[in-house]
Amino acid sequence: xxxxxxxxxxxxxxxxxxxxxxxxxxxxxxxxxxxxxxxxxxxxxxxxxxxxxxxxxxxxxxxxxxxxxxxxxxxxxxxxxxxxxxxxxxxxxxxxxxxxxxxxxxxxxxxxxxxxxxxxxxxxxxxxxxxxxxxxxxx
Amino acid sequence: xxxxxxxxxxxxxxxxxxxxxxxxxxxxxxxxxxxxxxxxxxxxxxxxxxxxxxxxxxxxxxxxxxxxxxxxxxxxxxxxxxxxxxxxxxxxxxxxxxxxxxxxxxxxxxxxxxxxxxxxxxxxxxxxxxxxxxxxxxx
DNA sequence: GGTCATTTGTACGTATGTATT
DNA sequence: GAATACATACGTACAAATGAC
Numbered sequence: 136x137x138x139x140x141x142x143x144x145x146x147x148x149x150x151x152x153x154x155x156x157x158x159x160x161x162x163x164x165x166x167x168x169x170x171x172x173x174x175x176x177x178x179x180x181x182x183x184x185x186x187x188x189x190x191x192x193x194x195x196x197x198x199x200x201x202x203x204x205x206x207x208x209x210x211x212x213x214x215x216x217x218x219x220x221x222x223x224x225x226x227x228x229x230x231x232x233x234x235x236x237x238x239x240x241x242x243x244x245x246x247x248x249x250x251x252x253x254x255x256x257x258x259x260x261x262x263x264x265x266x267x268x269x270x271x272x273x274x
Numbered sequence: 275x276x277x278x279x280x281x282x283x284x285x286x287x288x289x290x291x292x293x294x295x296x297x298x299x300x301x302x303x304x305x306x307x308x309x310x311x312x313x314x315x316x317x318x319x320x321x322x323x324x325x326x327x328x329x330x331x332x333x334x335x336x337x338x339x340x341x342x343x344x345x346x347x348x349x350x351x352x353x354x355x356x357x358x359x360x361x362x363x364x365x366x367x368x369x370x371x372x373x374x375x376x377x378x379x380x381x382x383x384x385x386x387x388x389x390x391x392x393x394x395x396x397x398x399x400x401x402x403x404x405x406x407x408x409x410x411x412x413x
Numbered sequence: 414g415g416t417c418a419t420t421t422g423t424a425c426g427t428a429t430g431t432a433t434t
Numbered sequence: 435g436a437a438t439a440c441a442t443a444c445g446t447a448c449a450a451a452t453g454a455c
Contacts, residue, residue, distance in 0.1 A: 143450095145423060148371065155370065171439055182425050187440085195334055195381075196368045203440045204433030217363055220407035224356055227366035227384040227400035229335045231294065232287065242334075245366040245384035245400065261366040261384065268359035269408045284442060310420055321444050326421085342421045343452030 138179050146181055147188035154189060158198055158209055168206035169199070197243030197262065210241070217267045218259070222252035225266045234258065277318050285320055286327035293328060297337055297348055307345035308338070336382030336401065349380070356406045357398070361391035364405045373397065 138149050157163055169175070172186045179186075190207055193199045201207040218225075230238065230246045238246070238260050245261035277288050296302055308314070311325045318325075329346055332338050340346040357364075369377065369385040377385070377399050384400035 147423080152371070173439085184426085185424060188423085190440095192371070196370055201440065202433080203431065204438075206433095206439070215365060220359060220405065222407055224404055224406040225364070226354060226404035227386055229382050229384060231335055232291070232331070243368050245368060247366055265363050265365035266359065266405060267363040268361060286442080312420085323445085324443060327442090329421095340421070341452080342450060343419080345420070345452095 138181065147185045147192065150175075150179060150181065150185065150189035151192040154193060155196075155198065158193075163209050166208055166211045168208050171206060194241075195243045197241070200241050213263055215263060215265045217265045218247075218249065219269060220249070220266050221269055223249050224252075225249045227261060230258075277320065286324050286331065289314075289318060289320065289324065289328035290331040293332060294335075294337065297332075302348050304350045305347055307347050310345060333380075334382045336380075339380045352402055354402060354404045356404045357386075357388065358408060359388070359405050360408055362388050363391075364388045366400060369397075 138146055138153075140146065142149065154169075163169070169190075170178070172183050172190065176183045176186045190199070190201060194201060194207075197210060199207050199209050226248050227245045228248060230240055230244075234240070234246060235242075238258070240246070240260055240262075247259050247261050247264055247266065249257045249259065249266070251257075277285055277292075279285065281288065293308075302308070308329075309317070311322050311329065315322045315325045329338070329340065333340060333346075336349060338346050338348050365387050366384045367387060369379055369383075373379070373385060374381075377397070379385070379399055379401075386398050386400050386403055386405065388396045388398065388405070390396075
């Protein structure tokens with residue numbers, strides 16, 4: 136359960152993998168705080184920068200949120216609303232910084248871009264919305 | 275057109291914004307290579323780490339691809355195929371590293387997860403696929 | 414085919430700033 | 435206000451992959 140400094144797999148990837156697994160296995164409940172970065176660093180014998188890169192990986196995956204001054208927390212998943220695509224198409228892509236701010240998106244959350252058949256485009260946060268075909272079948 | 279070291283906006287964000295704008299305005303054509311990181315750094319009077327962070331921002335947005343040993347290039351957009359959602363739902367999320375490798379996804383590309391009404395789940399690369407309602411209207 | 418310069422990637426350290434608690 | 439903890443930004447050194455010669 137320790138990091139392998141000799142491995143071709145970068146340390147920050149190994150560390151991210153371990154933390155990700157802990158999330159998946161429920162070691163940390165949703166919303167729970169991580170130990171501080173320097174603490175994690177001492178724990179695993181790596182520098183703080185390496186910890187930060189590992190944390191960045193998980194943040195980009197939408198698994199945790201960090202804010203300045205407060206411990207990083209595992210992201211709580213919210214219930215999604217489903218938008219019915221009638222004569223529309225939808226594509227997923229990452230938002231620009233401007234769009235992130237506009238929608239209040241944390242890092243690691245894609246945008247759903249819905250293009251109506253007659254032109255209009257609408258973008259919605261990918262963590263709060265999904266899309267579905269015409270027929271609702273109450274999953 | 276220079277960076278403001280006194281601004282509350284981080285340097286790497288300012289730099290990312292400038293590079294993003296250059297992409298949008300067509301200064302770099304699709305697939306074109308960026309100058310090397312240390313060159314950009316000297317050009318703007320910032321360290322290489324700051325350049326790397328700016329590049330990372332754009333990579334996470336799916337705007338450029340980087341590989342070791344070769345210059346970073348602006349990402350070429352591929353034509354998307356559209357999957358018809360009949361009795362299915364779709365959500366967008368970021369892939370884990372494992373899923374990225376599985377689908378050969380570069381950074382900054384979300385995953386489309388398609389859930390059929392009767393259970394089966396299928397994930398497809400968000401840069402190569404979109405979804406659409408039952409009625410095809412040939413956009 | 415192999416060598417070498419170029420270029421990105423990893424990983425460390427240090428110092429300072431700033432928001433939260 | 436003080437302590438905690440994350441964010442920015444500089445620097446260094448070496449590793450590894452690419453591409454050109």
